[in-house]
Amino acid sequence: xxxxxxLPDEEIYEMAKELAxxxxxxxxxxxxxxxxxxxxxxxKEVVRExxxxxxxxxxxxxVKAAAKSIENRAVKKMMDKMMGVTDDA
Numbered sequence: 150x151x152x153x154x155x156l157p158d159e160e161i162y163e164m165a166k167e168l169a170x171x172x173x174x175x176x177x178x179x180x181x182x183x184x185x186x187x188x189x190x191x192x193k194e195v196v197r198e199x200x201x202x203x204x205x206x207x208x209x210x211x212v213k214a215a216a217k218s219i220e221n222r223a224v225k226k227m228m229d230k231m232m233g234v235t236d237d238a
Contacts (some may be wrong), residue, residue, distance in 0.1 A: 170195075 177188055200207060229235075 177191060
């Protein structure tokens with residue numbers, strides 16, 4: 150019997166990263182012996198590295214989200230102004 154599975158390389162890479170992260174986390178928990186500070190410090194470092202590695206994508210998404218939020222507020226204010234609604238309540 151022959152079974153063929155077609156998985157994109159990127160998907161395999163992401164699954165491998167997730168598995169590695171889980172194993173590292175479990176190992177850290179087993180060896181921390183209640184030292185929560187060391188555990189939190191390591192997690193912070195890992196999160197910072199992940200953010201740094203994807204900073205361009207994250208910053209683009211943040212800018213788009215901020216622009217959309219500003220746009221929504223501006224539209225609401227314009228609609229309120231046209232309808233004669235005030236914020237004096």
